[in-house]
Every structure is written in C-alpha cells, then in structure tokens.
Amino acid sequence: xxxxxxxxxxxxxxxxxxxxxxxxxxxxxxxxxxxxxxxxxxxxxxxxxxxxxxxxxxxxxxxxxxxxxxxxxxxxxxxxxxxxxxxxxxxxxxxxxxxxxxxxxxxxxxxxxxxxxxxxxxxxxxxxxxxxxxxxxxxxxxxxxxxxxxxxxxxxxxxxxxxxxxxxxxxxxxxxxxxxxxxxxxxxxxx
DNA sequence: TAAAAGATCCCCT
DNA sequence: GGGGATCTTTTAT
Numbered sequence: 001x002x003x004x005x006x007x008x009x010x011x012x013x014x015x016x017x018x019x020x021x022x023x024x025x026x027x028x029x030x031x032x033x034x035x036x037x038x039x040x041x042x043x044x045x046x047x048x049x050x051x052x053x054x055x056x057x058x059x060x061x062x063x064x065x066x067x068x069x070x071x072x073x074x075x076x077x078x079x080x081x082x083x084x085x086x087x088x089x090x091x092x093x094x095x096x097x098x099x100x101x102x103x104x105x106x107x108x109x110x111x112x113x114x115x116x117x118x119x120x121x122x123x124x125x126x127x128x129x130x131x132x133x134x135x136x137x138x139x140x141x142x143x144x145x146x147x148x149x150x151x152x153x154x155x156x157x158x159x160x161x162x163x164x165x166x167x168x169x170x171x172x173x174x175x176x177x178x179x180x181x182x183x184x185x186x187x188x189x190x191x
Numbered sequence: 192t193a194a195a196a197g198a199t200c201c202c203c204t
Numbered sequence: 205g206g207g208g209a210t211c212t213t214t215t216a217t
Contacts, residue, residue, distance in 0.1 A: 077209085079200080116201065126200070
C-alpha cells in the first residue's frame, strides 16, 4: 500500500528505549504533509533526569503520563514546539522525541509554514523545525497517533539494520546516555 | 515572589 | 562558530 497504515497501539506499548530505534523510517503525517522519521531520542520516564517526566506528573507533562500512542507537544525556548510519541505502559511517563524528518510529500505546504527554510534540507531537520513544517502546535498535544489528525504510518520501510547512535542533544543532565538514534547518512539528520 | 533554565533556531561574522 | 531572541515552567529564596 502506497500511503501506509497507522502503527498499532501495541507498537507504542513498549519501553521508549525499544520503540525509539524502531520509529526510524516510519512516516509522520500532519497538516497535509508527510515526512520519514530519520532521527529520534528516547526519554525513559521519571527515573531519567533529562526527561520532562523526572519528578513525576505536572500540568505540562500530563500527556506523557497518559495512554501510549498519543502525541506529547511541549513549548520551549519561548518560541518553539517539539513533538514526542508517548510509549510504555499507561502512565509510564515515557516518550520518544521526534528530531528530524526527510520530507516526502506536501513540500509546498511545508515551505509556506517555514519561510526561513531555503532548501528541502532546512524544512524538518530539527525537532522544532518539523513541528513548524507540519503545522504541529499546542492544539495537537494529546492527539491519538493511531486515529487522530497526527499519525505515524508504516509504509513497509524497515528501520536501518545498523542505526547511528549517540548521546542526546541539548540536555544538561544524564548527558552520557546513548539514547539518540538516526538514519546514517541522511542529510536531514540534525547533527 | 523572584530568578534561571530550557529536549531550539536563525542570522551574523 | 557564536550569540541573541523570547516566554513558560520550574526551582530557589
């Protein structure tokens, strides 16, 4: 099938450390555009000092402690939004940050929403860029990724057999944990 | 009540 | 390669 089918709920009902690398090469769809996920980071829950879930539920991170397979959108740096897939068991506080996409379709819409992007490679090569490109904002926090207006599809592409691995970007705590995965060689990977 | 930091991006040099 | 933008949430006093 050309467009792909939504990943089932069961896909998300596993630890973020397992789900994250398997999200590589899946397809994120929103706002009439779509892109292939080429970079992710796992946030492991209340025991992960770098996670928003550290120290338990708050108003901001409530979606992280909701059912898996939903979208956690947060505001940061006074001007940016970032998107995560909630994983694990219910109320685990685990999530996978979507860090970069390879644009697949709806590129004209992406450019409209991201006037600063001069090339295709600038459209979604970062966690806040991809939200802007696909029109993902605070109104999408809590969206069901299986049935909602933002979805993640399986179009048959396999994750890389040997993904790139590194420590997570932009954090100041638990900086040593190798919980970032990416598609090696893809130009949209942010670093 | 105040202060600082933040899962970033963009433009300038 | 470096710093400013910009404002919510968190953390300290």
